[in-house]
Amino acid sequence: MRRRVRAIIVVLPILGLTITGFRLAQQDDEIQAIRQAVQYYLDGHATGQRAVMEQAFHSSARLQAIRDGAISIRPIEEYLSGSPGRPADDESQRRRRVVSIDYHGTAAVAKIELDYPSVVFVDYMQLLKIGNQWKIVNKIYHMDRK
């Protein structure tokens, strides 16, 4: 009986730690997968390549912002078709970073900052895990001129 109790005392914490470790690893994998979708977006900006940018977005995605006091809505196709195909002339001076990522289940959000020589954009992305892949389904943004 004592042996059994001892075995339970030893095994239970190990089991708990293993499950916790597995969950943390799963969370880490999910964050990495979300970050990859966001990275396609950042790389799309850096390269100006439509093929790179469109990997980040779902085909039904929308982009919205307040421009000059009015709401501006752009479907993703219109946004992608504006890809210049090459990096911007001042690409070396452009800075981009992922500020934060949060998720629950198959829904995620990311905050991104694009710091360019004359303007700073803050993008808020909504992502969904569709067919085992994270895709941006909505983007809203705010722009401040320097």
Add this chain to the structure above:
Amino acid sequence: MWVPIARSSCAACVLFTVLLMPALVAQQARPAPYIEEAQIERAVADSYIGGLRTRDFTLIRSICLPNAVMMSARGDGSLSVTTLDQWSRRFDPANSPFTELEASIAKIDREGTAAQVKILFLVDGDTSVTDFLHMLKVDGKWRIANIIDY
């Protein structure tokens, strides 16, 4: 004894006026921090969460932009997109899908006229639902542009 006290009081008044008053005036002139976040929190609590709780879709519609959509990932791996009109038709005030809805606004992140809000729901004490809202400030009011949930 009277004179020194009066002099020191007078000096304190001058010191207050010269040094502290401008600082106080500047403090009052500056916009209160997080005033926008407070407006977002109130609007979401009153109209969105309030509308869900009381099963009043007019409240929910009042805080949403006309073209707002609710999106989620279906179990079969496809994208579900629900417009406000589609949602309102499914929104039966007489038959609530829950008896108890606990809600807390877990996070508000704002930059200028754009904001992201995270709401945690506990439905009937045993089901967790998370809503992420995209909000834009239009004509001085914070409105929901998109909702995703899990």
